[in-house]
Amino acid sequence: xxxxxxxxxxxxxxxxxxxxxxxxxxxxxxxxxxxxxxxxxxxxxxxxxxxxxxxxxxxxxxxxxxxxxxxxxxxxxxxxxxxxxxxxxxxxxxxxxxxxxxxxxxxxxxxxxxxxxxxxxxxxxxxxxxxxxxxxxxxxxxxxxxxxxxxxxxxxxxxxxxxxxxxxxxxxxxxxxxxxxxxxxxxxxxxxxxxxxxxxxxxxxxxxxxxxxxxxxxxxxxxxxxxxxxxxxxxxxxxxxxxxxxxxxxxxxxxxxxxxxxxxxxxxxxxxxx
DNA sequence: TACAATGTTTTAAG
DNA sequence: CCTTAAAACATTGT
Numbered sequence: 001x002x003x004x005x006x007x008x009x010x011x012x013x014x015x016x017x018x019x020x021x022x023x024x025x026x027x028x029x030x031x032x033x034x035x036x037x038x039x040x041x042x043x044x045x046x047x048x049x050x051x052x053x054x055x056x057x058x059x060x061x062x063x064x065x066x067x068x069x070x071x072x073x074x075x076x077x078x079x080x081x082x083x084x085x086x087x088x089x090x091x092x093x094x095x096x097x098x099x100x101x102x103x104x105x106x107x108x109x110x111x112x113x114x115x116x117x118x119x120x121x122x123x124x125x126x127x128x129x130x131x132x133x134x135x136x137x138x139x140x141x142x143x144x145x146x147x148x149x150x151x152x153x154x155x156x157x158x159x160x161x162x163x164x165x166x167x168x169x170x171x172x173x174x175x176x177x178x179x180x181x182x183x184x185x186x187x188x189x190x191x192x193x194x195x196x197x198x199x200x201x202x203x204x205x206x207x208x209x210x211x212x213x214x215x216x217x218x219x220x221x222x223x224x225x226x227x228x229x230x231x232x233x234x235x236x237x238x239x240x241x242x243x244x245x246x247x248x249x250x251x252x253x254x255x256x257x258x259x260x261x262x263x264x265x266x267x268x269x270x271x272x273x274x
Numbered sequence: 275t276a277c278a279a280t281g282t283t284t285t286a287a288g
Numbered sequence: 289c290c291t292t293a294a295a296a297c298a299t300t301g302t
Contacts (some may be wrong), residue, residue: 002281077282077298112298149290168281169281
């Protein structure tokens, strides 16, 4: 589920409790998402700490707590985060609940490909690559990253988190569709000016839709599982790619499906050339 | 039933 | 050194 935009929206859902302290931590300690830490110590690490701020980078989120602690969350394939009224019983696949002063912050993940990490005394976001939507993602920076990868498949580069943080399967397809290029082409054949332009369009556009979604969703129970399904415009490939028999929003041809770079890929044979 | 699902990592192999 | 394919992870829905 979660790519750049959904990750950002998830972060905002927890951000509602900024400035509050953690009163109680509930964990499903055996869950695989805690494979890198001692989950049953999360209580001693977090209780009494104040959620001071948060940030997202690509598909990663960092929540900063008083006393130098940072809780990192990655949603994997099926992770969801939201807030809800305090004290409700754990539901199936709720693995972490932070009982705050005004609400409970919940992390739910049934496939558990995501992860939770706790670090102290480090700022794990400082060594990360520039994000596509940032001003520092210049043509020169971008071309430096992909130099020497002329034989790599385009879609594989788009999915590489060191190059395009936050881009996942649907965003990669969206970029290729906007480029008018088949996702399986080699990087040596790609117009890098166009690639960066469409990458930035898709990343910035998706993030703008999140802001819209957050606004529209006030008081309406907007959730991370449904926002992206209704927010991106009908003219994005996104709205058509999942349905069998879905058609290209540009030329109405039926979309094709194929595995490219190891992932199911939707593309339009008439608009996207090899 | 069998397969696929918006992710990442590891392993093996070319 | 570089790329790639496949498998693994765990659960649900078609």
